[in-house]
Amino acid sequence: MTRQLSLNAFIYPSGHHEAAWRHPQSRPDRIYDVAYYQEIGRTAEAAKLDAVFFADGPALRTNVEHNAASGLEPITLLTAIATATTHLGLIATASTTYYEPYNLARLFSTLDHISGGRAGWNIVTTGTDLAAANFGLDKHPDHATRYARAREFVDAVVALWDSWEDDAILLDQQAGIYADPDKIHPIDFVGEYLSVRGPFNAPRTPQGHPVLVQAGASNDGRAFAGKYAEAIFTAHQRLEDAQAFYADIKAKAAEFGRDAEQIKILPGISPFIGDTEAAAKQLEREFNELTVPEYGLKQLEGIAGESLRNLPLDEPVPLELFSDAGDVTDNERSRRQVVAGIVQRERPTVRGLLHRLAGARGHRVFAGTPEQVADTIEEWFRNGAADGFNVMPPYYPGGLEVFAEQVVPILQQRGLFRTEYTGTTLRDHFGLLRPESRHTRRPALAQ
Secondary structure, three states, X not given: OOOOOEEEEEEOOOOOOOOHHHOOOEOHHHOOOHHHHHHHHHHHHHOOOOEEEEOOOXXXXXXXXXXXXXXXXXXXXXXXXXXXXXXXXXXXXXXXXXXXXXXXXXHHHHHHHHHOOOEEEEEEOOOOHHHHHHHOOOOOOOHHHHHHHHHHHHHHHHHHHOOEOOOOEEEEOOOOEEEOHHHEOOOOEEOOOOEEOOOOOOOOEOOEOOEEEEOOOOHHHHHHHXXXXXXXXXXXOOHHHHHHHHHXXXXXXXXXXXXXXXXXXXXXXXXXXXXXHHHHHHHXXXXXXXXXXXXXXXXXXXXXXXXXXXXXXXXXOOHHHHOOOOOOOOHHHHHHHHHHHHHHHHOOEHHHHHHHHHOOOOOEEEEEOHHHHHHHHHHHHHOOOOOEEEEOOOOOEHHHHHHHHHHHHHHHHOOOOOOOOOOOOHXXXXXXXXXXXXXXXXXXXXX
């Protein structure tokens, strides 16, 4: 079968551009309306997209004075979208730092059962220290500790999902036997940070277990992805950077004895789409003119690690501001490298940099015709930079509708993207195998 693109719709309340909520084509009044998200899900499914994806964090990070913020819990919300769709994958972010393994295993297992095998878990360690006080902690755990706990957390969760063998349920009504207890196993997991006895209280899900997704680009994040991730969300501005990341992750997977083809690498792309290139760029300018510098500066200060209030908006960003971007050590620093690259290559003014980052927080923003958007997607896909994309519309719902109606048909005509779903689970859409249970009994080899 010809290699096919994977395409997800990354849902962000009123759109990925920070000023989307101010634009007349967005609907910030509906970001707490479940029907709004169900409509977005139906739009994505009509276009045969692989999945919708929600980011999340257990703290109020957005400066709500200048941007619309939705705090709806994503697993619950995806359950509502599951009832309005039949094939669409459902990926939610959840933190290994601020959940416990048994509870989170139940939430995703339940979503996978309810949806018939369409769930995915975007594994994060939480990059902001704002969450700590919400959970009774004096401070946010350091980077190394978070990743050490995350490794134990995923090991425990997958062990729980595997604790029932696939044929544990006998359903023998005549004999009065529902399940074979010999095929349901405690996990007896004991680590440095976590301990979980098990077994789980539900059988394996239709896709064995939910798809494991990860978004960290740090050194620890890449190693974590190589060992665990089945799909990886990432941010790159240039083809060559994306190619280097792609090759690195595939190599790390091979080091762990994994099939590199069983990992899907999905950069973000935020497309402004117009009938002409000029119209698309004008649309982007409209959004940038609605930005509030105070909001953008606060976001940029979080990346720079220092106050920028003394910098004139229309003067070039000082090169030394990001000169120490260096090696990637954590997720915030990896985003710092993206910004440093923009500053070094483009020498923008402060206002110009704020506009560059307003579109999608460091992900690639592209303004062009539907054909040009399809061209750039195809270029990255065919040249070892991506297995697909997280589509990040600048505004919702119209930005997704335009992509679905005008870009997807071009990709289909080029033979790059499905015209119909060929399976029912998220694993089917991504081309991922159903994982065997660790308790699968293999027949003895003949002597």
